Amino acid sequence: MSQVATSYLQTLEKSLYDLVSETSTNLPTDVRRAIKKAKEAENAGTRAAMSLDTIANNIVMAEDNVSPICQDTGLPTFKVKTPVGVNQLEIKAVIKNAIVQATKDAKLRPNAVDSLSGSNSGDNLGDGLPVIKFEQWEKDYIEVKLILKGGGCENKNIQYSLPCELEGLGRAGRDLDGIRKCILHSVWQAQGQGCSAGFIGVGIGGDRSSGYDLAKEQLFRHVDDVNPNEDLAKLEEYIVEKSNTFGVGTMGFGGEATLLGCKIGVMHRLPASFFVSVAYNCWAYRRMAIDINAQTGEIMNWHYTEGERISFRDEEKAENTSDNKVVELKAPITEEQIRELKVGDVVKISGRMYTGRDAIHHHLMSHDAPVDLNGQIIYHCGPVMAKDEEGNWTVKAAGPTTSIREEPYQGDIMKKFGIRAVMGKGGMGPKTLAALKEHGGVYLNAIGGAAQYYADCIKSVDGVDLMEFGIPEAMWHLTVQDFTAVVTMDSHGNSLHADVEKSSLEKLSQYAERVF
Template sequence: MNIENFQESMYQLIVETSTNLPKDVRRAIKAAAERENAGTRAAMSLDTITNNIKMAEDKVSPICQDTGLPTFKIKTPVGANQIEMKQAIYHAIAQATKDGKLRPNSVDSLTGENSGDNLGGGIPVIKFAQWEKDYLDIRLILKGGGCENKNIQYSLPAELEGLGRAGRDLDGIRKCILHSVYQAQGQGCSAGFIGVGIGGDRSSGYDLAKEQLFRTVDDVNPHPELHNLEEYIMENANKLGIGTMGFGGETTLLGCKIGVMNRIPASFYVSVAYNCWAYRRLGVAVNPETGEIQEWMYQDGEKIDFAQPAATEIAAAVETPAEQNVITLTAPITEEQIRELKVGDVVQINGMMYTGRDAIHKYLSDHDAPVDLNGQIIYHCGPVMLKDKEGNWHVKAAGPTTSIREEPYQGDIMKKFGIRAVIGKGGMGKKTLAALQEHGGVYLNAIGGAAQYYADCIKSVEGVDLMNFGIPEAMWHLQVQGFTAVVTMDAHGNSLHEDVEKSSFEKLTQFADRVYK
């Protein structure tokens, strides 16, 4: 094999997967956008998402800042040298990271140290299998952490909240899958795609679930019963009303693929792999002699460009100032200003904000802040950053991360430092809501995955602290312009997330009755 060519082919696969959503995924997102009524929060969010997809493609920059855990699945003709292929993939991953196409995402689980090049400690995951064909089939998925955290595995029989007993039969499986969509709420950047694995053990069940994510969104399950179940789930999960980002709406699920394998008598697992709308998976057929790409996969059918009128029409409807109450915020923000905001308000931020995610929240709970945070805004974000030759930092991708992980710290930190607003996605819990009310704070929801859209709002990087935590976890000082987000938790005890969770739970209970005999 010509290994230089192979490395270049892998580089292309990585960059394309990170920056250009496949055609089948685009079609599913377009269909979702068409189902929402213009002017709703769901339509506005989908508009941001489709704009972001277009921007990422045009700039050849990451669709979402979270590279996830890059996973390659490779089928090789008998005799192919797996060792040299692995090395070439490692080089291609390191190069793509250096070029700002991937975020350095490989973190030592014990020390917390970021390797900086996406390598080390078992990362990336590369799985080989042999087959009888004469070419290499190489697929890559970049599945982010927020949606990965919403994967769930059921062991049947089980008692499911809202649905009652799920037994060891097709109807029990049906209940598990509906429940999996409900429990994800908006935290995995809905609308999402699910892969379901029935049977196996705890690890092979999840493998089977993830394998389903390599199917094409519009394929037809050859197994008639599973085909029927997939259709049932698509129709009914979308009645839960969780909607884009958990803001409520018509589309909660964009795809459902179910696979089955045998189990052993004592075990009955249903494993669900949840993937966000930023469903970055591609594949290539590679010539085993030349190392060159012969064909790209998932590229059949119509390509939705998202520069088309559908998206811009919605934008026009949403951006009509008369219809929307848009409030401009610039830090330092006063308590009075914050107490005027209420759930549903759209805010536009100009001026400074500071990133802070997992490591920073833990750090701030028992240290002083490196900067004065009084009246300031914290952005739950781990960006992709590149340093130029002059030593200046540039933001390459910067969408929000899942906020609920900061729940144990958030309220206390806001009070301790006088922080007035936090931006993230997926919402936060009761402890934070109480703190917002007591202290005078708001939670602002940004659109998860819209990393190019928000990177564009960041006009300069003014500084950085705590770089020892690594690029995604450091505290970046960002100057922004027109950074738009929605108030989803206010200082009056209101939470849109709580409301959507309650209403979707009521809807879930309507599916408790047996459907499959």
């Protein structure tokens, strides 16, 4: 290969690496402004305001540490536009190199799991991954867009086939008003599980796959742009306004800010099909784009940099003016200590906790635990880890994962091993609530996406078990200090999540009448 070609590819690889690193660690300008607006909307002293404070703090830490904003660095999806004549195969190869390097440098969590064997490839490459879509265009430079959309919010995507019946809203027909109902419902059903306050991209029409593609394409629009289609512009505005009356709030804690942006696209459909596809994105809305010189491989321009940039550095901290109790917890915890905790209490954990998520919960149903879990705390978390020069593990990012996936196992596992507290985000269901009451346990809600904030509370990694499940799924033994979370389900049958779901359904039902 000639020197010119080599240096083009090397420069291109560096440019793509920078895109990946920047997307994972530095939240775009338009998203920062939306989060700032949410902060201003919340009342001081509420759980939602405190969570947004932590989120803002986390954004600063991620930028300063050049470390992932959230530990789930998503499924890297690239959209590339090239001038006629540019070699797309080379770009694909270079993207893969950049992804592998970014994973080694802990800018990305190894997130590519073999769907049949469950084994993690370790480098974010795998069948069909990363997702790369090419298009040609008439311009003379290359444009690369990247979105890192995590699994928790991806799980809250939803596709409606009209006509349909919707909880709280009744019949949704094949017209603009039916579309309106589907979109409102999509926001409501996400509750706090996709790390609200979120953003949605909506695709009207197409088939099942092109409809979702269209929805995801909307996530590349700027938060503050205006839809050129007047009807859709009105609908976008309406959805944001009404969704923010649901009272779901940040993390589903209740509050004013539930949805920070809604972007709707439309395409033709088949006569028999009428899909409304909704792609839900968490507050950690990581998407970025660059223009690249097609001769040199250098970055010419970064997108999403327009307008005022909020640094979140000099923000005033919201005072805890609520009458929530702050309780210090240290494992092993007794049943009496747990029974004293009530929904709304804030806990500060110091000492030992163990991570355990999907693979561990499945494993523990039919195996012994590798450590004594009696009185212990299980943290639903799949961290980003790195080895330092001495070969010791260090935590690079460690926020909670969505707990509801463990609902089939959690109660049984708590009882089997004597676990007293489980911590994650988004809450759990009736089976776990009943087990907490019977056995004497609590559910603690940490702030989703605050991966830098929590990594900072982890003082040491003291061991790891079941590493065969891969880094995110292994059981890490952690020593923490002042690790803060909120009791959202207690041992007396109370669940903040059940309450918020019920009250927000009442709010949703107010919008059953025709509007469009």
